[in-house]
Every structure is written in C-alpha cells, then in structure tokens.
Amino acid sequence: xxxxxxxxxxxxVQEKEAVTLDCTYDTSDQSYGLxxxxxxxxxxxxxxxxxxxxxxxxxxxxxxxxxxQKARKSANLVISASQLGDSAMYFCAMRxxxxxxxxxxxxxxxxxxxxxx
Amino acid sequence: DxxxxxxxxxxxxxxxxxxxxxxxxxMDHENMFWYRQDPGLGLRLIYFSYDVKMKEKGDIxxxxxxxxxxxxxxxxxxxxxxxxxxxxxxxxxxxGLVRTGELFFGEGSRLTVL
Numbered sequence: 001x002x003x004x005x006x007x008x009x010x011x012x013v014q015e016k017e018a019v020t021l022d023c024t025y026d027t028s029d030q031s032y033g034l035x036x037x038x039x040x041x042x043x044x045x046x047x048x049x050x051x052x053x054x055x056x057x058x059x060x061x062x063x064x065x066x067x068x069q070k071a072r073k074s075a076n077l078v079i080s081a082s083q084l085g086d087s088a089m090y091f092c093a094m095r096x097x098x099x100x101x102x103x104x105x106x107x108x109x110x111x112x113x114x115x116x117x
Numbered sequence: 118d119x120x121x122x123x124x125x126x127x128x129x130x131x132x133x134x135x136x137x138x139x140x141x142x143x144m145d146h147e148n149m150f151w152y153r154q155d156p157g158l159g160l161r162l163i164y165f166s167y168d169v170k171m172k173e174k175g176d177i178x179x180x181x182x183x184x185x186x187x188x189x190x191x192x193x194x195x196x197x198x199x200x201x202x203x204x205x206x207x208x209x210x211x212x213g214l215v216r217t218g219e220l221f222f223g224e225g226s227r228l229t230v231l
Contacts, residue, residue, distance in 0.1 A: 004159070035219060045207065045222035091159060095218065104150070104175070105220055107160040 003027065004092050004108035012114050013082050020067070021077040021111045023092030029053075031097035034075040035105060036066065039089040048090075051075060079113075087115045120144070123208050123223035130230050136195040138226050140208030147212065149191035150220065151175075151183060154205040163206075166191055198230045 005024045013019040036048040051059045051066045059066040067076040089112050093105040124139035148167050152160040162175030164183040172183050184192045195202055205227050209220040
C-alpha cells in the first residue's frame with residue numbers, strides 16, 4: 001500500500017507567490033520523520049526540510065515551511081515568495097521508527113512545480 | 118560537503134547484458150541505498166546496506182543484486198538486464214542514528230536497456 005501520497009502531479013505558480021505542496025502519509029508508528037526533497041532538472045536530490053513526529057513546532061528553513069497536521073497525517077510543504085529557481089520536482093518522504101537505524105526513506109510520486117515570470 | 122559519486126550518468130545496454138552501477142561516498146557513512154526512480158512512481162528502494170558486507174532487500178529487489186566490500190562503495194548489479202529495468206538509478210548514503218538522518222544522493226545514473 002502506498003505510504004506517501006502526493007495528489008498533485010504538477011502545478012504552475014507565479015513568481016513571488018506562495019505555493020503549497022500536499023503530502024499525506026500512512027503509518028501506525030508513533031515515532032517517524034517526514035522529509036521534503038527537491039529535484040531540479042539536473043537530477044540531483046536536494047534535502048529541504050525535516051519534521052519529527054514529536055516536534056511541537058512546524059519546521060521552517062528559510063522560504064520553506066512544513067505544515068504538519070499529525071491528526072490528519074498531513075505534511076504539506078509551503079514555499080513562500082517563489083523564485084524561478086524553485087522550478088523542480090518535489091518529493092515528500094517518510095522514515096518510520098522501526099527502520100530508523102537504517103534510515104530507509106519511503107517516497108511519494110512527486111509534484112512537478114513550474115514557476116512562471 | 119558530503120559527496121556521493123555515481124560512476125556513470127548515462128548508460129545504454131542491450132538486453133541480457135550484465136550491468137554494474139558503482140557508487141562511492143566520501144563521508145564515512147554507515148548506510149547506503151539504491152533507489153530506482155520512474156515517472157509517476159517516485160523513488161522505490163531496491164537494496165540498502167548498513168555495514169560492509171551487509172545488505173538488505175528493499176521494496177523491489179527482483180532482478181538486482183548488490184555488493185558492499187568497502188564502507189565507501191556500494192555497487193548495484195543487474196545480472197541480465199531487461200527492458201523493464203530502463204530507469205534512473207539513484208544512490209544515497211546517510212549516517213545512522215542521527216536525529217534527521219537525511220539521505221545524501223548522487224546525481225543519478227540513467228540506464229537504457231535496448
């Protein structure tokens with residue numbers, strides 16, 4: 001069964017606007033971590049932000065913030081003030097506690113973001 | 118900076134050929150991973166390793182094997198390549214037992230099997 005669901009295959013956003021990328025997850029573990037990665041057209045995967053399941057505050061990293069709603073099992077990424085360089089594929093991923101030692105991540109299908117001038 | 122290097126960015130092979138994809142990391146990470154990326158499916162874990170000579174199957178190990186003879190090197194082997202193994206292959210590494218434990222990825226190897 002799919003553990004990470006990203007329902008938006010692609011979206012356009014205008015430069016300087018904010019964009020929200022949806023991610024829902026499925027786990028029965030109490031301890032888990034949620035990640036967002038960016039993959040530009042060049043192919044490398046860039047780590048953006050991390051949220052632990054016990055973290056009380058939503059994670060933020062510069063223009064990236066994670067809207068974590070534990071009861072809804074939702075971990076949406078918000079990019080503020082979009083820039084042309086934000087055009088990329090974005091992946092949501094999860095690490096469950098029982099595999100924490102090995103650091104396995106399970107990824108969603110991704111959302112392609114295109115930022116327009 | 119952590120560097121994960123994959124030996125080939127692009128490969129073209131014929132059906133039935135044996136294919137080696139090499140990955141080297143320079144940060145003394147314990148964990149190494151091979152993922153496969155396909156459009157609409159995201160990244161799927163093929164194999165991972167948490168120590169030298171140790172390996173564990175991921176979600177889609179069929180048709181693949183791996184080798185980890187040295188801590189810094191993790192190889193993915195396709196014993197007999199098939200057209201359905203045409204894909205982007207991503208190697209990653211991470212430290213074990215740290216709070217975030219994010220994966221550091223290589224640039225990927227795009228394999229085409231004819």
